[in-house]
Amino acid sequence: MNGRLPLDEQIVALRSALSRNEVLLEVLARTAALRLPGWYVTAGCLFQTVWNVVTGRPPTSGIRDYDVFYFDDSDLSWEAEDRVITAARSAFAGLPAEVEVRNEARVHLWYEQKFGVACPPYVSSEAAIDSFAATTCCLGVRLEPDGRWRVYAPHGLSDVFNLVLRPNPVLAPRSVYETKVARWREQWPELTVLPWPAPDGVTDRAAVRSYGQRKGEAR
Template sequence: MIGRLPLDEQLAALKSVLSQNETLLEVLDRTSSLALPGWYVTAGCLFQTVWNVVTDRLPTNGIKDYDVFYFDDSDLSWEAEDAVIRAGKEVFVGLPAEVEIRNEARVHLWYEQKFGVACAPYTATEAAIDCFAATTCCLGVRLEPGGRWRVYAPHGLSDVFNLVVRPNPVLAPRVVYETKAARWRQQWPELSVLDWSSSPSR
C-alpha cells in the first residue's frame, strides 16, 4: 500500500501516478511558461487523479478543472489578476479542461463575502494551500527550472493514497467541508470521510 511507504517513496509514487494524467502534465508545463510568482497547480486535479488511479478509473475521471495558484502582493487590483487570467487563457487554449488561475494575495478581499468568515491576508501561496477545507486537499505541485517537481504537502501524502478525507478546520466552515466531502463520496464511494468532530477544535 503506497500510503504506508516511506515519504521519499511516496513522493516518487506521486509523480508516477500524477504523470498518468496527460492533461495535468500539460497544465504543469504550460503554467511554467507563464513564470508566475510562487505558483502551484493544486487542489482537486491532484488528489482526484490519485484517487482515480488507485481505484482503477481513468486518471481524468470526475476532474472539473485545474487550479493554478500564484502569489503577487505587488498589485492587489482585480485588473492585475484579470490580466494574468487572460494571459492564461491564451496559454491554455486547446486543452480539454478548464484552468482557473487565482492570485492568493487577493483572497482576503473576497473570502468573507463568499464563505461568511474572515480570511487574514496570506503571505505566500503555501499559506493558501494550508487552508483548504480538508487536509487531503493540501497539496501543490510545480515545475522548477530543469523540470524538477516541487511538491508541497504539509499534511503528507498517506491520506491521499489511502482515500481518507480529513477535515482541516483552520478557515473553511464546517458546511464547506461537508458539502465537498459529500460530493466527492458520490463520485468516489471508496473514500473514508472523517466527521468534522474528529478534527481538533479551532
C-alpha cells in the same frame, strides 16, 4: 498501499500517479511557461488523479477543473489579476479542461463575502494551500526551471493514497467541507470520510457511525 511507504517513496509514487494524467502534465508545463510568482497546480486535480489511479479509474475521471495558485502582493487590484487570467486563458487554449488561475494575495479581499468568514491575508501560495477544508487537499506541485518537480504536502501523502478525507478546520466553515465531501463521495464511494470535529473538541461519534455505515454500504 502507497500510503504506507516511506515519504520519499511516496513522492516517487505521487509523480508516477500524476504522470498518468496527460492533461495535468500539460497544465504543469504551460503554467511553468507563464512564469507566475510562487505558483502551484493544486487541489482536486492532484488528489483526485491519485484516487483515480488507486481505484482503477481513468486518470481524469471526475476532475472538474485544474486550479493554479500564484502569489503576487505587488499589485492587489482586480485589474492586475485579470491580466494574468487573460494571459492564462490564451496559454491553456485547446486543453480539454477548465483551468482556473487565482492570485492568492487577493483572497482576503473577497473570501468573507463568499464564505461568511474572514480570511487573514495570505503571505504565500503555500499558506493558501494550508487552509483547504480537508488536510488531504493540502497538496501543490510545480515544475522548477530545471525540470524538477516541487511538491508541497504539509500533511504528508498517506491520506491521499489511502483515500482518507480529514477535516482541516482552520478557515473554511464546516459547510464547505461537508458539501465537498458529499460531491466527492458520489464519484469515489471508496473514500473514508472523517467528520468535522465537534465544537468542544470531542469526536462526534454519531457522525463517525453515519459515515462508516455509508462507506460500508458503498462497498
